[in-house]
Amino acid sequence: MINIPIKSDTYIINANDFSVAGKVSSDIKKDLKKLGIHPKIIRRTAIVCYESEINIIIHSIGGKIVFELYEDRIVINSEDRGPGISDIELAMKEGYSTATNEVRELGFGAGMGLPNMNRWADEFRIESSSKGTLIKMTIFL
Amino acid sequence: MKVSDIKNILDANVLTCNNIDKCISYAFGSDLMSDVLAYINEETVLLTGLNNPQVIRTAEMVDVSVIVFVRGKQPTKEIIKLAEENDITILATDHIMFTACGLLYSNGLRGLDEQ
Numbered sequence: 109m110i111n112i113p114i115k116s117d118t119y120i121i122n123a124n125d126f127s128v129a130g131k132v133s134s135d136i137k138k139d140l141k142k143l144g145i146h147p148k149i150i151r152r153t154a155i156v157c158y159e160s161e162i163n164i165i166i167h168s169i170g171g172k173i174v175f176e177l178y179e180d181r182i183v184i185n186s187e188d189r190g191p192g193i194s195d196i197e198l199a200m201k202e203g204y205s206t207a208t209n210e211v212r213e214l215g216f217g218a219g220m221g222l223p224n225m226n227r228w229a230d231e232f233r234i235e236s237s238s239k240g241t242l243i244k245m246t247i248f249l
Numbered sequence: 250m251k252v253s254d255i256k257n258i259l260d261a262n263v264l265t266c267n268n269i270d271k272c273i274s275y276a277f278g279s280d281l282m283s284d285v286l287a288y289i290n291e292e293t294v295l296l297t298g299l300n301n302p303q304v305i306r307t308a309e310m311v312d313v314s315v316i317v318f319v320r321g322k323q324p325t326k327e328i329i330k331l332a333e334e335n336d337i338t339i340l341a342t343d344h345i346m347f348t349a350c351g352l353l354y355s356n357g358l359r360g361l362d363e364q
Contacts, residue, residue, distance in 0.1 A: 130306030134335075137310065147312065154310040155286050215299045215307070220283030227287060 115139070115177040121164040121188075126214060129165050133158040136175050143177070149249060152228040153182050156245045159221045160186035166211050167191075168240065179249075184229075186243040193236040200226065250274070250358055252315055252338055255294060258352050261317060261340040264324065265332045273315060276358045278350045282307040288361055289313060296349055298322055305331040314338060319346045 117139075119132040137154040145153075157173060164171040164186065171188030193199045200222050207217025226232045229245035236242070253269045255261065263269070277289055278296040285295060285307050294315040297304055300322040308316055316332070318324055318341045324332075332339050342349055354360075 126303075129303060130309070134306065134309055151290075151310070151312055158306065158310045159283070159286065214301055214303050215280060215282035215297075216303070218281040218283045220281070220287055224283060224286050 110179050113176040113178050113183075115143075115175075117175045119173045119175070121161055121171050121173060123165060123168055123170045125165060129162055129214075130158055132161050132173055140177075140182075145182075145249070149182070149247060152247050153184065155228045156225045156247070157184050159224050160184060160243060160245075162216050163221050164188045166207055166216065171240065181230075181249055182247045184245045184247075186245075187240065189240045190238065192238045192241055193234075196234055196236055250353075250356065252294075252340075254356070255315070255317065255353065255358075256340055258356050259317060259340065259342040259344055259349055261342040264339040264341055265329055266338045267314075267336045268338065271315065271338070274359065275361050275364070276350065276353050277361055278319075278346050280346075285313075286311060291361065291364070293361065294353075294358070296346060296353075298346055300324060300328070302328055302331055304328070305335065305337060308337055309335045316340070317342060317349060319344060319349045 133154050136157055140150045168188030169190050174185040176183040198204055202223045203219040205217050205219035211217040230248050231246035233244045252271050273294045275291055275293040277293050279285055280299045289311045295313045296317045296319055298320045315338045321343045
């Protein structure tokens with residue numbers, strides 16, 4: 109694999125800031141359109157990025173999304189600070205959720221976030237501890 | 250089916266519109282945006298009773314360009330503005346979700362699981 113990104117951007121995501129949820133994914137999507145990336149690749153990238161963004165807002169005390177475009181792939185790194193996921197296997201099950209009612213009222217918290225990321229990314233890696241959660245998603249071009 | 254047909258069948262108001270002649274073959278009804286993100290993969294009309302900006306954001310991510318708000322939900326100015334920025338057509342109908350989906354299905358629209 110080629111290890112020097114053509115493009116790399118870092119976006120800070122604040123906890124509980126629902127008013128701008130989706131803005132980062134929207135910006136990344138627009139950038140990819142300008143670069144002429146295939147629409148299906150753009151859609152998959154936008155979905156995993158959006159779910160990451162929502163998860164950081166809902167579940168963490170803040171974090172960041174690092175977007176990297178390589179010649180052969182797109183990598184989305186989602187990094188957040190605390191409290192982490194205590195049981196990753198359980199969190200990966202469709203329908204399992206620890207979200208609050210406020211989050212459910214927004215149409216999220218249905219327990220599909222991590223499964224959706226896993227569904228649309230070609231590679232999905234997750235590590236979590238009480239300090240935070242790191243998710244790396246790769247989509248090949 | 251054209252967007253104009255959807256409007257007539259559902260007796261809906263058109264709140265934003267960039268293309269009333271656009272053709273749609275599939276529909277998906279849900280108030281859960283993560284389900285929308287899981288299943289929609291074609292040009293589809295989204296029917297929802299959820300009334301917040303995340304509906305538009307979700308539609309944007311999956312390239313949905315037509316949304317029908319059901320159960321008489323009236324989207325806020327913020328929602329309409331975001332839809333206009335993303336060339337998303339918004340319709341609003343007083344029909345409940347079940348009736349709206351049934352009317353569209355009986356007139357030829359199909360679910361994504363029938364592709």
